[in-house]
Amino acid sequence: MRFYSNTYKTIICSLGLLVGSASFAQNQTYSPYSRFGIGEVNGATSSFQKLSLGSDIAFTSPQFLNFTNKASLPSLQSPVFDVSFAYNSTQLKNAEGTQGLSSGAIGGLILALPMNKGFAASLAITPVSSVGYKSTSTLVQDSIEGKVINEGFGGINDAQGTIAYNFLEGQDSSYFGLSVTAAYTFGSINRDRSIEFDDTYFKNTRNSTSLSVSDVRFEFGALYSTYLSEKSKICVGIVYTPTSVMNRSYNDLTQHYTTNSVGTESFKDTVSYISEKEGKITLPSSLNIGLSYTLNNQLTLSASMKNSKWSEYSQTIDGVETNLGNTDLTEFAFGVRLKPSVKRTMNESVLKQSTISLGAKLSNGYVSVAGEDVASKAVSLGVSMPLRRSNSNTFFHLGTEFGSRGEKDLIQENYVKVFFGLSISPKSVDKWFYKRKYN
Secondary structure, three states, X not given: OXXXXXXXXXXXXXXXXXXXXXXXXXXXXXXXXXXXOOOEEOOOOOHHHHOOOOOOOOOOOOXXXXXXXXXXXXXXXXXXXXXXEEEEEEEEEEOOEEEEEEEEEEEEEEXXXXXOOOEEEEEEEEEEEEEEEEEEEEEEEOOEEEEEEEEEEXXXXXXXXXXXXXXXXXXXXXXXXXXXXXXXXXXXXXXXXXXXXXXXXXOEEEEEXXXXXXXXXXXXXXXXXXXXXXXXXXXXXXXXXXXXXXXXXXXXXXXXXXXXXXXXXXXXXXXXXXXXXXEEEEEOOEEEEEEEEEEOOOEEEEEEEEXXXXXXXXXXXXXXXXXXXXXXXXEEEEEEEEOOXXXXXXXXXXXXXXXXXXXXXXXXXXXXXXXXXXXXXXXXXXXXXEOOOOOOOOXXXXXXXXXXXXXXXXXXXXXXXXXXXXXXXXXXXXOOOOOOOOO
16 A cells, blocks of 8 residues: 555544534735736745745656646555645835735635555645735715725635556556546625715715635646756646536615714615525636656755736626626746755754755736736745655645735735644655554
8 A cells, every 4th residue: 555554544634623613714804906807816836836936847756746737646555635734925006105014814724635556646625815905095976075985705626636647556656646526616705885975964885795615626747857967857747627607696785874083884775685596606717737857855846837817807687798808817836856865864964955046936826907917927935844754745835925916006015924834744654544452
């Protein structure tokens, strides 16, 4: 067997941890650009891959989880439970001033299970998109000054299962894996638009909308690697997600209300209400291809390109389809990984056994505002450290990302993200699930 006996106990315990933590899987953001489309789109990566900005969709490893391309799952030697947390500090700039915001949330929960005869599976809950923004502007009507408040929150998540197979199982020099993922996509995005006046004779108005999504979509992955020589290896990967037409429901409520001196709201009447309006939402197809080169199992160079057809994004209500005016996304990512030593002995320090990661990413974004694409760029630095000097596959991942989005003539968003991650992977020497003979 690929890993030690009592496999079923490993699976059951890991599943319990996954399900028990599921309610915390949603990511959060405070970006004004999350107002558009389905919000800020998040890539489904392991905590190890976040350190290089997801550039390495093409790699196989017996220890580290490649969740961007799940065709790599059979290369794992033992089960992996992966959890990540991100803290985000953002500074927003425009011609009127600067504002600082911060947020933090769990970024994903992943359980990978290598099995016998080249098969592997995974279960995960990961964020697809996050919405979080609040903006205020002034309004004058009949010489009375007021303000317009736009606010949004929520997001969309995936609960997904994957089956993968290595067609070259048993060969040491080459690997060829395929994967199929079925994801139940769910979640809601809530948006409020309020108009408030500084006069008791004026009624305030609030329009609240809620878009809910619930349906199944698919993803397919392929990965091939081979040794060019005794010390060098090349790997090519591809991930494709087809266009998904998904069920959605829509609520729209407009009310009048007043606000007293301490800010308590009192609703007076309902102007209009649309409840549970059924329809469809089209999420775009995407293609992600990557290449990596590894030398002496210590230095890895990786690159990837992703294209998502966000011009396909649309909603259908009562048989009428509305295209929401987004632009196709093109993203380039590059990564470097360095491991000072490949030895796993008590004589080697933890630092020498750690893996250092560098990453860079450029994207035109899928949102267009005032005819301009909201482009972004980012760089990252991180380290993956074993929790023990030897004989353990459990790693702690720590990294930071520096990035910017948008331009100052609109809103320039500069941010710093700090990643924390833990990938728990038992080996036979850990004896996690052996039954004791004596109490």
